[in-house]
Amino acid sequence: MTVTAPRSERPTRTGRLARLVDSDPFNLAIAGVIVVNAIVLGLETFPTVMASYADQLILANNICYGIFVVELVLRFASYGRRPQDFFTSGWNVFDLIIIAGVWIPGVRENATLLRLLRLGRIARLLRFLPDARVLIATVWRSIPPLMSIVVLTLLILFIYGMVGWALFGEALPASWGTVTRAMLTLFILLTLENFPTYLEEALTVTPWATVYFVSYVLVAAFVIFNLLIGIIIGSMESAREREALREAKESGITGDAVARIHDIREALDALEADVQILRERDAGARE
Missing domain, CATH: 1.10.287.70 (Helix Hairpins)
Structure with missing residues (x-):
């Protein structure tokens, strides 16, 4: 599985911190934490599991949340002297809402909203999947x-x-x-x-x-x-x-180069189709 940061974030960021948060190991680690968080949320739906391991699951959920907060701070800091560019990425705004939303007055008291925000953390996995x-x-x-x-x-x-x-x-x-x-x-x-x-x-x-x-x-x-x-x-x-x-x-x-590459790919696809037709005709003639 290829895990990458959204390309739209990269042009305005330089430095070691930007390279860190854009690196594949960092994004793979965050994706792994999201998967662990999803497993924890799934286990919380089993009454027998909650009866025996409620404290451990709550601790695991809090650890995952802490990692997400650190990730968000690092991403924000990676924009250096242009922190406003952080908000030009829709994924950054989504992460901010999901992670900081629990501190909005009334959200913590509303179990339904709190669960929706926690589920939103799982949706963050899409951020790291280009397809x-x-x-x-x-x-x-x-x-x-x-x-x-x-x-x-x-x-x-x-x-x-x-x-x-x-x-x-x-x-x-x-x-x-x-x-x-x-x-x-x-x-x-x-x-x-x-x-x-x-x-x-x-x-x-x-x-x-x-x-x-x-x-x-x-x-x-x-x-x-x-x-x-x-x-x-x-x-x-x-x-x-x-x-x-x-x-x-x-x-x-350049855009022209991309267009030419696209045309070449289409020509190659057409050529492969013609070759396949010729092979089928040749096989039919031999029979």
């Missing part, structure tokens, strides 16, 4: 186009819900008695769960149920899911390109 950061960026960038998919899905559910209410509403009121019930039934069918059951019930009402359900599955389940997958894949590719471009800029590589 996880790409996935987070993918989800974030997928939100705007996903809104269009949501609107399209609601429109399809409403149209098919009205048709389903007209066809099966009187005979099957539990599932199709109102447009909202029909839309809920159709939403469940998006996962194809209980599809045979709903189809068999509907066929007792009208033979057109087959056309209705098959067309809905083709339009909603397959088309919408494929669009959703396409959006996520496109967003992931965009996130990876942005991550590569940012790393290249920090390494002194």
Whole structure:
């Protein structure tokens, strides 16, 4: 597992302290403490374990918290004469909220908020996983186009819900008695769960149920899911390109060079595909 500090933090920091907090051993050690903290939190959910080792678990949790505080102080100090740059990193702000949040008045007295903050420490593990950061960026960038998919899905559910209410509403009121019930039934069918059951019930009402359900599955389940997958894949590719471009800029590589490298990779992929096709044709000719 590769553990690295977020690249966005590095340009404004120099010196031994910055090299320390950006080093792989330091980040690997912090990631290990986060894992230990997660294990401790998990053990606290077992009443028998808490009955026997409550003091030890509380001590372990406090030690982990102390290490996180020291880490946060070191990261803040690593910015030297530009401490304001510490807040330009979203991960730094997140760490500050999670670690210092327990000292906000009222938080310590609220067991639910305190547990959420402690769980937030586990989420800090994502900070040290580059691939996880790409996935987070993918989800974030997928939100705007996903809104269009949501609107399209609601429109399809409403149209098919009205048709389903007209066809099966009187005979099957539990599932199709109102447009909202029909839309809920159709939403469940998006996962194809209980599809045979709903189809068999509907066929007792009208033979057109087959056309209705098959067309809905083709339009909603397959088309919408494929669009959703396409959006996520496109967003992931965009996130990876942005991550590569940012790393290249920090390494002194220009944007044009990155673009050329990307074009070369695409050309190599196309060449490999052509070679594979030629091999398959050659194997077929020999047979």
